[in-house]
Amino acid sequence: MKILIAVDGSPYTRRMLDYLGSHPEFLAEHHEFVVLHAVAAVPARAAASVAKDLLDSYYDDEAERIFKPVRAFFKKQRLDVEFVAKVGHAAEVIGKLAKQGKFDLVVMGSRGHGTLGSLLMGSVAVKVLGHCETPVMLVR
Numbered sequence: 291m292k293i294l295i296a297v298d299g300s301p302y303t304r305r306m307l308d309y310l311g312s313h314p315e316f317l318a319e320h321h322e323f324v325v326l327h328a329v330a331a332v333p334a335r336a337a338a339s340v341a342k343d344l345l346d347s348y349y350d351d352e353a354e355r356i357f358k359p360v361r362a363f364f365k366k367q368r369l370d371v372e373f374v375a376k377v378g379h380a381a382e383v384i385g386k387l388a389k390q391g392k393f394d395l396v397v398m399g400s401r402g403h404g405t406l407g408s409l410l411m412g413s414v415a416v417k418v419l420g421h422c423e424t425p426v427m428l429v430r
Contacts, residue, residue, distance in 0.1 A: 292322045294393040294424070296384045298414075299327075299356040302399030306429040307363050310397065323364070323371040324391065327356045328383035349377055380414045385421025393424050400428040 293316070297303045310316045329352045331337070337345055353375030364371045376383045388396050400415040415428050 291320075291394045292392065293324070294384070294388050294391065294396045295323060295325045295360075296380070296396060296398040296418070297325055297327050297356055297360050298380065298399075299359075300399065300401075302401050302430070303356075303360070304399075306397060306399035307360065309429045311363070311367070316397070317367050317369060319369065323369060324387075324393070325357065325360055325364075325371055325373045326384060326387055327353050327373075327375050328380040329353055329375055329377050330379075331377050349375065381417030381421050384414075384418050385423075388422050388424040396422060396424050396426045398426070398428060400430055 295306075295310075297306075329349045332340070332345060332348070353373075357373050357375075361371075361373070374387070376387065384396060384398070387393075396418065398415065398418065400413070415426075419426055
């Protein structure tokens, strides 16, 4: 199975990793794993006034800050994992990569606002479901 694991560094990411760790069927060696973090884009006006290499360095640093504890988790599990950082809106990035990469499953944490909360505040998880044709497992 090819599994896309979307992370954002929140406590919900930690909860999702704890869930995966307690369900060894998801962490089998024969699965292929890609960990994805979508770094929010710097507003265009601000980006235009910064050197491209400085902006790229910022995006890389932001992604690595999120990836560091996730790398430790997968190292402890003794699994080889690919880490991918993309710039953009999380839901769109996740949905696009899930389709392009022909993933079998997307796994992500969710805070679980419920229907009304999601309607009022929006939810990356709800938007992923709207952008993604791949099955999505949300862990609360």
